[in-house]
Amino acid sequence: MKILVVDDSKAMRMIVTRTLRQAGFGDHPVTEAADGKLGLEALQREAFDVVLSDWNMPEMTGIELIQAVRAAKIPVRFGFVTSEGTESMRKQAAEAGADFLIAKPFTVESFEMALRGILAA
Amino acid sequence: MLPDEEIVCELTRLVWRTMLGLDASDRAEPAEGDELTTSVDISGAWVGTVSITCSPALAKHLAATMLACPQDDATAADVRDVIAELTNVVGGNMKGVLPGPSKLSIPRVERGSAPSATGKGSRHWFDCDGQAFSVSVFETSEQQGR
Secondary structure (H helix, E strand, C coil), X not given: CCEEEECCCHHHHHHHHHHHHHXXXXXXXXXXECCHHXXXXXXXXXXXXXXXXXXXXXXXXXXXXXXXHHHCCCCCEEEEEECCCCHHHHHHHHHCCCCEEEECCCCHHHHHHHHHHHHCC | CCCCHHHHHHHHHHHHHHHHCCCCEECCCCCCCCCEEEEEEEEECCEEEEEEEECHHHHHHHHHHHHCCCHHHCCHHHHHHHHHHHHHHHHHHHHXXXXXXXXXXXXXXXXXXXXXXXXXXXXXXXXXXXXXXXXXXXXXXXXXXX
């Protein structure tokens, strides 16, 4: 399965990729995008199975990205990886069509739990 | 209102442990010398700023630790990126315990100390591998109804 990691922090993109590997999902190819706008361009150019997106980014936020993805009917599972994991943010994410939200700081176990049903399928 | 100091400490220790694998213990005395400060603003039902201040040397150590590379390989851009992300995570979690709804800004990195601000605030010092850093929370005004 092809994974798109969208985060304006290069360090965080690296950590998300490393955590995917540690969680046993290292066989899935990962592509990176440095903000929502670049993420959307990647999704319009190429088919991905899963998006792991930050929320708070310049150019286009994560919530704007998922809204654009759902409006364009791009078929992709979408999860947030964000420092803002409150109930209201989770509700907003779910209402926008997100499949899951992983709160930062995260653990390998939180990746396993969120992605097991998707990437192991 | 300001977040309980114990919550600030717990959140900071959690972020340091989970993202860096490092301990952040309490420290009585502040750092001296050159400082780097990264801040995120929270605006909405609560308005204020969360800042992390540390020496450039500690920032480089944190960047190398997070990127799992030798310190010499961590570029200036890597250092700014890592401390900005640490501040984003501490600030984002802090936002969750403050009155909402509110928005979190993109982090900004500046030379110098944390803003002492005109409003209410607190600053807590930590020790990480023998070097000092602080986490500051300053409220710039009470509810603005935005």
